[in-house]
Amino acid sequence: MKIITQQRALALAVGVSLLSACGQVVNDEVEVPVAPEPQTQKWVSTMTLSSDCGVVAQLNPPGAGGGAVRPPRESVETDWERVQPGYVLLEPTGDKVSYLLGVDKEVAGSYSGDYYPKYTQLLPNGHRLYSSKATTTDIHNGGGSTTGCVEEYDANGDLVWRISLNNDYILGHHAVRKMPNGNLLAQVWQKSSGDIAVAQGRNPATLPEDRDHWFDIIVEIDPIAMEVVWEWNIRNHLIQDFDPTKANYGVIADHPGRMDINHFDLEDGLIHPDWVHSNAIDYNEELDQIAVSFRSMSEILIIDHSTTPREAEGNSGGRYGKGGEILYRWGNPEVYGRGTPDDRELYNQHDVQWIRDGLPGAGNLLIFNNGHPDLRPYTTIVEIAPERNPDGSYVLEDGQPYGPEEMFWEYNPPEEEQFLAAFISGVQRMPNGNTFINAGAIGMQREVTPSGDIVWEYEYRNEHGAPDLFFRAEKYPPDYSGLEGLISN
Numbered sequence: 285m286k287i288i289t290q291q292r293a294l295a296l297a298v299g300v301s302l303l304s305a306c307g308q309v310v311n312d313e314v315e316v317p318v319a320p321e322p323q324t325q326k327w328v329s330t331m332t333l334s335s336d337c338g339v340v341a342q343l344n345p346p347g348a349g350g351g352a353v354r355p356p357r358e359s360v361e362t363d364w365e366r367v368q369p370g371y372v373l374l375e376p377t378g379d380k381v382s383y384l385l386g387v388d389k390e391v392a393g394s395y396s397g398d399y400y401p402k403y404t405q406l407l408p409n410g411h412r413l414y415s416s417k418a419t420t421t422d423i424h425n426g427g428g429s430t431t432g433c434v435e436e437y438d439a440n441g442d443l444v445w446r447i448s449l450n451n452d453y454i455l456g457h458h459a460v461r462k463m464p465n466g467n468l469l470a471q472v473w474q475k476s477s478g479d480i481a482v483a484q485g486r487n488p489a490t491l492p493e494d495r496d497h498w499f500d501i502i503v504e505i506d507p508i509a510m511e512v513v514w515e516w517n518i519r520n521h522l523i524q525d526f527d528p529t530k531a532n533y534g535v536i537a538d539h540p541g542r543m544d545i546n547h548f549d550l551e552d553g554l555i556h557p558d559w560v561h562s563n564a565i566d567y568n569e570e571l572d573q574i575a576v577s578f579r580s581m582s583e584i585l586i587i588d589h590s591t592t593p594r595e596a597e598g599n600s601g602g603r604y605g606k607g608g609e610i611l612y613r614w615g616n617p618e619v620y621g622r623g624t625p626d627d628r629e630l631y632n633q634h635d636v637q638w639i640r641d642g643l644p645g646a647g648n649l650l651i652f653n654n655g656h657p658d659l660r661p662y663t664t665i666v667e668i669a670p671e672r673n674p675d676g677s678y679v680l681e682d683g684q685p686y687g688p689e690e691m692f693w694e695y696n697p698p699e700e701e702q703f704l705a706a707f708i709s710g711v712q713r714m715p716n717g718n719t720f721i722n723a724g725a726i727g728m729q730r731e732v733t734p735s736g737d738i739v740w741e742y743e744y745r746n747e748h749g750a751p752d753l754f755f756r757a758e759k760y761p762p763d764y765s766g767l768e769g770l771i772s773n
Contacts, residue, residue, distance in 0.1 A: 329593070331515070332451075333512065337450065353726070355702065360741050367718070370762055372720075372729060373385075373758050375404060375755070377755070378752060384767070395441065399435070402417055402458075407766050410438070414436070414437065416431060416433040430457055431460075432456050433446065433456070434447045434470060447468070454472050458563045468504070477497065485533060486546060487526050496557035500578075501516065518560060523539040523544055541599065542620075564635045572603055573586050577633055581615075581619050583613050583630060585613045586611045586612040587610060588611055614688075616628045617685030631653060634652045634710060637651075647669075648668060651665070655705075667693040710757065712759060718734070719731070725753065726751060728743045729741070
C-alpha cells in the first residue's frame, strides 16, 4: 500500500477514516471506516402529554369542610392607613368565575375560562396561568388538590396553550409555576403498584387497601413543544431500615438526602396511596433550586434544579454535587431520624415560597403552617432564614437536623384571633411589609402587620350565603402590569 506522507500514516494508524466522497479507494489506498464514537443517548421522559383535558368537572363541592375553625368574633374593620393597596384574586372552589377584590371589598373585575380554576396566576405580560380541574379515568384525589389541566390565556382571554396532566397513570395536582425561561414547573402524581414500593423496602403490611402506591414527581415542561424536558422523582431518592435485602437499606439518620419510604401519615385512620402529598412548589432562579412542601411529612424540602435529568435520578452532579438528593429539609426532623416529636415545627403546611427580591425578608422562606385538629389545633405563619454556605448549599452539622432552631418571624395570633385552616390555604409577603393570609379552608382572608395587627379581613360567601374554599388567594399591587384590562373601573 502506497503511503504519501507521515501524517497520513499516523492517521491510518489511529483509525481515522480518509474516505473520498464515494467511500472507496483514494490513491490506491484501501481504508476501512471506523465506527463513530458512541454518543450518549438523549434523555427522553416516559411521560406523554396531550392538549386534551377531557370534560369539564366540578370535583369539589363548595363549602368549608372538616378541620376548619373560624375566629370567635366578627371581622375587623379595615385599617386604611396600614393596609397594602391592591387587588385580591379570589377563586371559589365551586365557581367557574374568578374575582378581583379591592381593599374596599368590592368586586373590581371578573373573568372565567373553560374549566373550574384551581389556582390562577396573573403573569406580568397580562396572561393568565391556570391550574384547572379536569376528569380522570383511573387516578384521582380530592380535597382541593386535583387539577389535571394547565392552561395559559392571553390578555384577551384567548387560549395560548393547554396541557393535560391526566391519564391512567399520572395526575397533575396542586400548584404550577412559570419559569423565567418560559417553561412550566408542575407537580405530578405517578400511580404505581404496591409491589414496586415493596421492592424498594416498603413494609407490605402498611400498603393501602387497594395496594396502590403513588410517587411524587416534579416536571419541567416546554409548553410550546408539549415536552417534558426535566424531571425529579422521589422514587429515586428513598431510604429504609425495614428490609436488609434491598439496595437502599440503611440507617435513616445517615441519609438526610433521602426519604424514608416507611414513614407515612394516617389520614382519617387510613393509609393513602398518596404517600407524601406534595402540595406546593416554588423556584429560585438565583440558586437554581426548587422548594417543595410535603404535607404528609410536615416538612418542606429543597432540591437542585441545575442537574441534568439523569443526574436528578442519582446522588451526584449538578451545581451542588448531590444530584437529585434533598439539599435541605425543615419542619419535622423525626422524619429523617434526627429529631423527636418535640422538635416538630410544621403541621400539614402549604405554600412554601421564597420571599421575592425587593420585599421585606427577601430570600427567606415563608410557609402557611396549617395546624392539625388534634395535635395543634390552630394555624400560624412561619418565616425562616436557612443558613447557607457561600456556594448556596445548606449548613448541616454531623448527626444534627437542619436549622434554623429559631424562626425569623412567626404570626401566632392571640386566642381570640386564632383560626384553624387544616388544609389548602396560602400566604404572601406584601411590599409594605405586611403579610397577606388566605385561610382557604374557612373562606377567610386576612392581612397582618409585622407586629401581628390585623389591618384587613374578609370572608367570602357564595350565592347561598355559605363560606367557600380557596386553594390560593393572591394579592397584586394596583400598578401590577398583569392587572391591565382586568379591572372594570
